[in-house]
Amino acid sequence: MPKDLVPELLARATEVLEREFSGLPGFETARRSDADAGAMAAVLEETARRLEDNYPYFHPLYAGQMLKPPHPVARAAYALAMTINPNNHARDGGRASSAMEIEAVAEIAGMFGWSEYLGHLTSGGTMANLEALWVAGQMAPGKRIIGSEQAHYTHHRVSAVLKLEYSSVAADRRGRMRLDALETELSKGDVGTVVVTLGTTAVGAVDPLPEILELRERYGFRVHVDAAYGGYFKLIEDALDEPARRAYAAIGQADSIVIDPHKHGLQPYGCGCVLFRDPGVGRFYKHDSPYTYFTSKELHLGEISLECSRAGAAAVALWTTQRLLPLKPGGEFARGLAAGRRAAAELDRRLRADERFEVLTAGGPELDIVVWKMKAATAEQASERGQSIFSACAGRNLHLALVQLPQFWFGPADDASPLDGHVTCLRSVLMKPEHEAWLDRIWNELSAACGEAG
Template identity: 30%
Template sequence: MSMPGHAPPVPAPPTLLEPDLLAADPAGLADVGRLVTELTREAAGALRRRSGPLPAVTPQELARSVDRQLPDGPLPRTGGGRAALHALARACAAGTVDLADPRAAAHLQPPSLTVAAAADVLASVFNASVDTWDSGPYAVELERRVIRALAGLTGFGAGSDGVLTPGGTASNLQALLIARDTVLRDRRDVRGHGLTRLPVRPVVLCSELAHFSVSRACAVLGLGEHAVRPVPADSAYRMTPEALDLALRSLAADELPLAVVATAGTTDFGSVDPLPGIAAVTREHGVRLHVDAAYGGGALFSDRMRPLLAGIEAADTVTLDLHKTAWQPAAASVLLVRDRAGLEATTGLRVAYLNPDDDGEAGYDGLLGHSLQTTRRADVLKVAATFLALGQEGIGSMLEACHDLARHAATAVRSHTRLELVTEPALTTVVFRYLPATTTDPEACDRINGALRRRLLSEGTALIGRTESGGAVRLKLTLLNPQARTTDIDELLAAVVAAGRAVESGTPQPTVPGPAEPADRKETPHE
């Protein structure tokens, strides 16, 4: 009993896990909150000891460190409870990539927003699935409305539809599946009989810089990778309408184009194919148009950058990746279709135990018929949370901030005697090259550029990307941290130059400590 005038003692959080405690149970929800607080506290402590976006270790050193941290492996006979989870959180934060560090600029992999990550916890807690209405009723209704909003933002009309997918690769696969089945529908029931003895050779046309998922999709769909007809890109790394028109006119008599894939934001350069002209060519030839805007689709949120995507409304299908330029935790991609009939005809599926006809007629339909998946997580929760919290303007301003950083980086590269800009940034990607002072031999230059990037990786001080253009190794900044400053970009480029000079001079790699081992801290109830 508490004394008068004194608050009752606060019960200590449990030190052990209750194995049968379910997350969505009221008591489980409370424990989820405690666990998230504890794990993020442990992770924050480990992050404070970091000195860069990556751990300063080689892959071999990190592998040995993980083995030391898990002496009984990841599946011990007896669990370690909360203490084991705390140690895991510390080890993860010490050894993972820190995308919030402004020196992390290698990939189309942004830091996720707090609001999205928090809402993602709810998706895990309730574990809803959107394949059937009764597996996740609220998430089903929410996804329908988010898809409707994104389709409207793209310029699609009332007959449009779409679906959330695990990533751009899955979205592109489904888009080409729809194209395959739609174009071949009058020639063959390919879903029932396959592509054997087909009297035509289906092909897909795309830029030579299109994402590799186009070729992968053609392989999965039974078309074969050789069904892809790459169209040469111009000096700005874009597929031009003239080149596309020539490619279509040059097809053999027995070749049937299933679709043209335009890229709005190439992975290598961030370049955007001229969509209005390409749409005009596809209309003239009567070919379907898919726009892979996995990267560039974020421009739809920005009034300033939206003109880059003029013409996207003419596409039959569009891929958007919200885990790129909407700062969502992976996975959050979207496939939008201008005509929902194509989506329903291709992926529509009715199964007695999931979505029987009479349930559908009564309104109890989920989204099974929209997707190639069955069980599908309620990823829409984090997306809706972000949209509601930030609005279109908030997301658009974040992309604009990153675009400003890219333009600053391009200016800084142009003004540096040891750096060479490859092309002006269209989105947030800056491609450049370190120019050695000691040699102009192309092979030696390639080796130095590759080596300086690995030097930065092993030191953990900076994370930059690389690509190849014209057979030459190029360096790449993919700037997706809207909180980074121009001074961060200047420091990043200075680190590149310093690493290049060190590689040229043969300066030995500095010895750096490995990731901190998770401390064997004594867990106390009030810690």
């Protein structure tokens, strides 16, 4: 592991922060004996040993789930903020961090072309999507929420929490929402909101947003874009294939957007973000608090969010990271996304050229997720081989993921009677910029694992 810059960066920044408060009178803190220090050191060493029971999420050979290490500057900024431990619910709990959150969220909204909006950070994508669907229910009471069968299970779950009816729409062979199936549901006249996913969790599919927006003109419904995983690809939309490029070009026409900085945004967990195109939806959040909102006439973030206490340190880390790596096309942050995208395209190319594997018939990865199955006579045999190779790869320190997909996605495109059932596939999320340089090693380990698994 390369030298960790965080302790050095944090020590220097802590000195600056301490000077900012040097005008305060001194006071006695609780004294800690040498024995206390020894006990803390011992328990921290025990903690470190316990943490060894993890996959190496930070390493390029970890290419499984959506786990991207936070940037060193985000880690340092988060730890620095914990010196104060701000709470971004109200200004008197997190004055500086509230202002930093507002500025950081404005840059994210600007990435989507929004200058007027309502938005804030959340503890993650689940809470962000809950707020978006809660507002949707307020705007269209009694109407259904619908989304692709490949949309994240969050939507079905939080709809149930909100007592909103939710229905799934069939997906095509690439995991995108089928427009014909969508229109069948819309024609029933009871749909209030359509959840459009730009980057599904399973295969990174991008729903056809432009065509869905056209249907909105005819049927009148809200469009919520779940871009928790895929939102930052807006910065490199010109590098995407034409359907995905068109979808990202249209994202600013959505009614609400969710994006997770703790996925591609180089942030520690948990850091999500919800945005509404109409600032007027803030009226649904209006509430009274006799002890919270009177120390400042400026906006308190608790006045526009369902969550109460939230870690101001998350906002500080995000603001600091975006200060170092602005969200602009062609910048260093965007180049990191492009590197992962190229790595995924190259892995897909190699898989297609190798007779041991089968990839999705309809085309290559839309973002940076690659999915393939082992070639076998039956779906059961392919699933068993996939499981074996997954384990063999882990034994070689190459960590992939598994996903179950409809078997017919791998069949002939013109098959009139597609195969039923599901098949267990191998899945790789190549979201680290380093994955591009490590792709030969990843490929060699995968090939060797195939030989070991038989």
